[in-house]
Amino acid sequence: MITKMSTDRSALPDESGHFGSYGGLYVPETLMTALQELSETYAEAKKDPAYVEQLNWHLKEFAGRPTELYFAERMTESLGGAKIYFKREDLLHTGAHKINNVIGQALLALRMGKKRIIAETGAGQHGIATAAACAKFGLECVIYMGRVDMERQALNVYRMRLCGAEVRPVDAGQKTLKEAVSEAMRDWVTNVRNTHYILGSALGSHPYPMMVRDFHRIIGQEAKSQIFEKEGRLPDELCACVGGGSNAIGLFYDFLEDESVQMIGVEAGGRGIEQGEHAARFQGGKLGVLQGTKTYVLQNEDGQIELTHSVSAGLDYAAIGPEHAFYRDAGRIDYTYATDEEVLEAFQKCSQIEGIIPALESAHAIAYALKRAPEMEKDSILLVNMSGRGDKDVQQAAKLLGEGDL
Numbered sequence: 001m002i003t004k005m006s007t008d009r010s011a012l013p014d015e016s017g018h019f020g021s022y023g024g025l026y027v028p029e030t031l032m033t034a035l036q037e038l039s040e041t042y043a044e045a046k047k048d049p050a051y052v053e054q055l056n057w058h059l060k061e062f063a064g065r066p067t068e069l070y071f072a073e074r075m076t077e078s079l080g081g082a083k084i085y086f087k088r089e090d091l092l093h094t095g096a097h098k099i100n101n102v103i104g105q106a107l108l109a110l111r112m113g114k115k116r117i118i119a120e121t122g123a124g125q126h127g128i129a130t131a132a133a134c135a136k137f138g139l140e141c142v143i144y145m146g147r148v149d150m151e152r153q154a155l156n157v158y159r160m161r162l163c164g165a166e167v168r169p170v171d172a173g174q175k176t177l178k179e180a181v182s183e184a185m186r187d188w189v190t191n192v193r194n195t196h197y198i199l200g201s202a203l204g205s206h207p208y209p210m211m212v213r214d215f216h217r218i219i220g221q222e223a224k225s226q227i228f229e230k231e232g233r234l235p236d237e238l239c240a241c242v243g244g245g246s247n248a249i250g251l252f253y254d255f256l257e258d259e260s261v262q263m264i265g266v267e268a269g270g271r272g273i274e275q276g277e278h279a280a281r282f283q284g285g286k287l288g289v290l291q292g293t294k295t296y297v298l299q300n301e302d303g304q305i306e307l308t309h310s311v312s313a314g315l316d317y318a319a320i321g322p323e324h325a326f327y328r329d330a331g332r333i334d335y336t337y338a339t340d341e342e343v344l345e346a347f348q349k350c351s352q353i354e355g356i357i358p359a360l361e362s363a364h365a366i367a368y369a370l371k372r373a374p375e376m377e378k379d380s381i382l383l384v385n386m387s388g389r390g391d392k393d394v395q396q397a398a399k400l401l402g403e404g405d406l
């Protein structure tokens with residue numbers, strides 16, 4: 001086992017947006033000014049008590065923070081090991097953690113005087129959070145979404161349109177998240193003067209990975225004080241699913257310097273770790289650059305991006321957030337994966353014994369917890385990030401579980 005490096009998280013990323021050798025700024029020249037403006041606006045806003053107060057107010061009044069830290073008593077009993085707690089980001093407005101970041105960035109857009117918002121979405125969760133925030137703040141909203149994802153998540157498409165957003169289908173390539181990001185970037189290059197791009201995960205070029213992480217730190221900050229309130233001590237282990245990595249880094253960040261706390265990120269194992277059948281970047285991914293950042297990417301020998309697959313659209317992406325690559329190298333965070341089959345089982349089990357229907361993304365973290373908790377001591381604590389609710393997934397789950405169309 002690699003010895004755990006003690007890492008000074010406050011020094012990361014450096015000024016050019018690097019987490020060690022990962023991250024950075026890999027964008028067309030035309031976007032440099034916009035990214036610079038965003039970095040400066042964010043740096044100022046962070047220090048402005050009025051901005052911070054406004055952000056906290058909207059997080060409370062509109063999004064529904066703080067979220068509960070819930071003791072999953074029956075799941076704990078049925079597994080006979082660690083005490084399992086869920087951090088209930090699924091209870092937030094629009095159904096997932098995404099809204100934390102969206103509110104933060106929408107307020108920055110207002111500060112920059114940009115009245116038009118664009119965003120990409122995979123499962124639709126980032127799209128609906130963005131559409132809702134734009135409605136609330138009176139901003140124009142265009143969402144790019146792969147045609148395949150639009151079919152998988154028709155309900156979310158309609159919800160976005162109800163909130164007044166224009167949803168533009170993307171027909172390039174695999175017609176999923178990666179292509180939607182490319183289209184959003186193309187739009188941004190053209191309309192950069194009046195448009196802010198609300199990127200939905202801890203990905204892309206600097207300052208996004210850092211900024212998105214900061215907006216989600218509230219998850220870990222709340223969880224830490226809540227577990228002290230309930231148990232009087234730190235948890236033994238944290239786990240979270242990892243798409244781009246925003247809900248995971250949001251939970252983990254404020255525990256990074258607590259060396260007794262283990263952290264596990266769970267990637268999408270899809271139909272198994274074979275080329276084109278999964279989206280687990282740490283299972284066969286290589287160092288590369290994708291959509292603005294240097295990180296682990298699923299690619300072939302020639303650097304062509306490989307096809308990815310996951311039962312959950314929100315984890316179906318060929319690159320992982322650069323900060324995760326850094327902490328993996330440092331041995332501070334470990335990564336594993338859950339297969340579609342394990343995920344569907346966790347999805348049902350959690351619904352049946354806790355009365356909580358998890359998002360298929362979050363069910364990856366639960367699938368890990370189902371395996372891990374029985375191996376842990378009875379008085380130990382395993383804290384699972386319930387990143388979102390499963391309402392958006394019930395139709396797809398019914399189909400996959402052989403129950404036909406709802």
Ligand SMILES: *Cc1c(COP(=O)(O)O)cnc(C)c1O
Pocket residue numbers: 096097098123125126200201202241242243244245246247248314315359361362387388389
């Ligand atoms: C988008 C999404 C994810 C994946 O994104 P991260 O940036 O890795 O958090 C996970 N869970 C839910 C519910 C989502 O909507």
